[in-house]
Amino acid sequence: MTTVHEHAAKRLYFTRARTYFYKSLQSNLIYNSQPQNKLNLSNVRFITGEGRMRNKTVYKMILSFLFISVLSIPFIINPVHAYTAPGIITIKSDGTVDPSTAPVTRTGSLYTITQNISTSFAYGIEILKSNIILDGAGFAIHHTTTGKSGGIYVLFQTNITIERLSVDSFDSGIYLYYSSFNNISGDTLTSNYGGLRLDSANYNSITCSNITSNFFGIYCYDSMSNQIYHNNLVDNTFNAYVTWDLSYQQGNTWDNDYPSGGNYWSNYHGIDSNGDGIGDTPLIIDANNRDNYPLMYPCGTYHFTIETNFPQGGTTNPPTGTHSYETATQVEVTAIPNPGFIFAYWKLGPQTINDNPTTVLVNCDKSIQAFFTPKQAVPAVPFGVVSALFAMIITFVGFAKFKRTKLTKNSPSQIINSACESKFTSK
Numbered sequence: 001m002t003t004v005h006e007h008a009a010k011r012l013y014f015t016r017a018r019t020y021f022y023k024s025l026q027s028n029l030i031y032n033s034q035p036q037n038k039l040n041l042s043n044v045r046f047i048t049g050e051g052r053m054r055n056k057t058v059y060k061m062i063l064s065f066l067f068i069s070v071l072s073i074p075f076i077i078n079p080v081h082a083y084t085a086p087g088i089i090t091i092k093s094d095g096t097v098d099p100s101t102a103p104v105t106r107t108g109s110l111y112t113i114t115q116n117i118s119t120s121f122a123y124g125i126e127i128l129k130s131n132i133i134l135d136g137a138g139f140a141i142h143h144t145t146t147g148k149s150g151g152i153y154v155l156f157q158t159n160i161t162i163e164r165l166s167v168d169s170f171d172s173g174i175y176l177y178y179s180s181f182n183n184i185s186g187d188t189l190t191s192n193y194g195g196l197r198l199d200s201a202n203y204n205s206i207t208c209s210n211i212t213s214n215f216f217g218i219y220c221y222d223s224m225s226n227q228i229y230h231n232n233l234v235d236n237t238f239n240a241y242v243t244w245d246l247s248y249q250q251g252n253t254w255d256n257d258y259p260s261g262g263n264y265w266s267n268y269h270g271i272d273s274n275g276d277g278i279g280d281t282p283l284i285i286d287a288n289n290r291d292n293y294p295l296m297y298p299c300g301t302y303h304f305t306i307e308t309n310f311p312q313g314g315t316t317n318p319p320t321g322t323h324s325y326e327t328a329t330q331v332e333v334t335a336i337p338n339p340g341f342i343f344a345y346w347k348l349g350p351q352t353i354n355d356n357p358t359t360v361l362v363n364c365d366k367s368i369q370a371f372f373t374p375k376q377a378v379p380a381v382p383f384g385v386v387s388a389l390f391a392m393i394i395t396f397v398g399f400a401k402f403k404r405t406k407l408t409k410n411s412p413s414q415i416i417n418s419a420c421e422s423k424f425t426s427k
Helices: 004-030 056-071 383-409 412-426
Strands: 089-091 104-107 110-113 117-119 123-127 132-135 140-143 150-155 160-163 166-168 172-177 183-185 188-190 194-199 205-207 210-212 216-221 227-229 232-234 238-243 283-286 289-291 301-308 314-317 321-326 329-337 341-348 351-353 358-362 366-374
Touching (some): 123 132, 188 194, 194 210, 358 366
Parallel strands (some): 117 140, 140 166
Antiparallel strands (some): 104 110, 283 289
């Protein structure tokens, strides 16, 4: 049996809960700026004074509204902060990293960035050592203002790879100054004055990078014989710009020949009449620089789906399913018929291919299907037909033998001798 004290305790508990609930609703819901989200408290009934709450439904209402009230309170989330550089981060000629607190770890010749970097200094990372790899590991270097010299600054160095790094808001995202035989691959350079600047930098390779929304996408100054292909040059004021102060001018290579192709240009408006993913006409930069095989689709990782028309008909190599390949990968596919089936043809979009195996250039999402058909069985000959044919053959052989024997018995000499014998006998 419930005592008087227990009743009093329950009344006190629910009175306090009701008061907290009411104030919470007022502070978090009533003054919501969206009128349609306001709660009309006149529809919520409370029993005040000494009365009791009438049934369990009221309890459930309170719990539900308390839960809504809690959800309306904003959560406090601690963001992952970028490393704020106290100065220019330098990979020195002796291989050390300065300052030592910079989020760049070293394993032999491999330097890996381990955190986003924010800086207000002229350079994000300055590289003064050759023969190294700088792996951005998907992190970014950001300048807090604009117009500073370079996110990555490479000065008089060779054989450096800079990969998987994002750079934004610098004068130059990556700046190669009198530096040759380096490799820029898989980087994202955006919202800089120049995405990539080559200044008297020759024989470098620039591939598989996204260079977008800069004033100059790639800026070449007195630089030649660089290999530049499989990049996305999108929405830059000038996707590529080449200028010279020297008395001679030589070009750079802007494609990887056919069918691998060149770069994707947002300002290219050519057509692809044969559907190979490469434009029919080159993109002209200047008299010495052109992309002979501009890509019709952005570079990146594409899906290549392999199917069969009849699962019992056979298999394929690579197996059926969806596979991922980098731009311009050439994939050889082979159809392998099961016993009782033969390979008929491939269907690649609207194209029918009879070769098996066949090679497909993956420069966009593509799908290919192998068609198998059952082998044509040799029709069975009825037994009666076989018997009749056999009898005809025996008859023909016997008749031929009989004719041969009859001709032999009635040879000319035998006929003459018979006639002579008949003459003498009659005399």
